[in-house]
Amino acid sequence: MSWQPATTWQRFTTLDLHAEGEPLRVLTAGLDPLPGATMLQKRRYARERLEGLRRLLMLEPRGHADMYGALITEPTSPESDLGVLFMHNEGWSTMCGHGIIALVTCLLEARPRPSTFPDLDCSGLAGKERLRIDTPAGQVVAQAALSPDRSRVMHVSFRNVPSFAYALDQVVDVPGWGRVRYDLAFGGAFYAYVDARDLGLTLEAANYRKLIEAGMAIKRAVMSAYPIHHPLEPDLSFLYGTIISGPPQDPAHQARNVCIFADGEVDRSPTGTGVSGRAALEYARGRLLPGQAFTTESILGTTFTVTIASEAAVAGFPAIIPEVSGRAWITGQHEFVLAPDDPLGQGFLLR
Incomplete structure (x- = not known):
């Protein structure tokens, strides 16, 4: 199902993080699961049908020129736990290292149940610590190091694509x-x-x-x-x-x-x-x-x-x-709204 501005109010919730200073905005509610048998197919769908959503979340007035975001998807490989698409001020990435570090931190600390992959059981992931994640560039394998009480992610390492x-x-x-x-x-x-x-x-x-x-x-x-x-x-x-x-x-x-x-x-x-x-x-x-x-x-x-x-x-x-190893921190949670009569509803960009 593609996203288009509606004639009624729309709401989107996100969890925001940064990985060593670089932001990641993870959509948790407001969008249905994405079609596509591969992550490249899901990326093509996003490029063709979700540009309005990308602009709304990444650009002003809700974002800025250097905002970065993620959509959690169902995995496309049978051995993977989930998939992810990354977005930015111009379009959709093929892979993102800081995004993997921040996403794993988000999943294990906040344990969201994203609308784009509602069957994701983050409580089960918290016991795994090792996550296989499908990206358009290929599968990456991330390993989290947890605090002694297992409530915090101290750092994340991931094995990238070749x-x-x-x-x-x-x-x-x-x-x-x-x-x-x-x-x-x-x-x-x-x-x-x-x-x-x-x-x-x-x-x-x-x-x-x-x-x-x-x-x-x-x-x-x-x-x-x-x-x-x-x-x-x-x-x-x-x-x-x-x-x-x-x-x-x-x-x-x-x-x-x-x-x-x-x-x-x-x-x-x-x-x-x-x-x-x-x-x-x-x-x-x-x-x-x-x-x-x-x-x-x-x-x-x-x-x-x-x-x-x-x-x-x-x-x-x-x-x-x-x-690659690094750290990330949750910075906030947002509920964004889009009014049907907002003339700048799909965002703009001034640097």
Whole structure:
């Protein structure tokens, strides 16, 4: 059943969280289950039929330019516990690492029964601690570490989809920024990785406008210059964002990065799919071995740690299974309403 603005008042409830600073708004009531035999089919349905709902929950006046959200679905793999679709200011993601960390925290602490998957028994999940989650990019396996009284999730680790280096040491002309060297990698989505020092930028919150400008200019230039084809799935064949990397502020860490994705969103976390792709790049260059930890700071100084759980292959590309760890916190619960005569009911965006 698709969602369209109605002639009567509509209500939607959400649970909101953040994972190392990056928001996640989880819809818990107001929408029926989504059709589709695979998560990619569910994503296609959402893109075609649920754009109004995405805009209502993500954009102003209920959200903002950097809001991020999730719809819980029935699993599409027989061994999985649930599925999830992620959304943002431009559309629907294929995978999201901070979203997995926040979603698991939401399920095990708040135990919602979402209208999009009413048979989900979160009380039963709380005893499992290990959840298999279907995403459009594939199945991920998350493991929660609970507090001694089992009421809180202290951190979440998840084994991501196979991640791989796609192209190394490419150069592109970027208007306003000159010739820029970049790498391409897949960690659930494709990213272009660049060095902040090549751009004359530092990875500080005060520089976020310049980082958006650079990240989007690089994304557009790479999209024009280098066609991306996922070796197995055409629906994954697009450049999701730019990751601008630099040296960490804490010498105990290995890197600091800022991810600019979708329509100029700035990830406040270190980006779970992004650090997965970065681990694949480090592996391709022989700088990260299975079992070694690689900790990345965000623009806020929060961290995700990634390790190579195992080696793999994706249609001839040497790949890894990255395991990413981080934390999330519930920040609130909302009931949003939509009046039938609201002229801005489907949202707007001013940055």
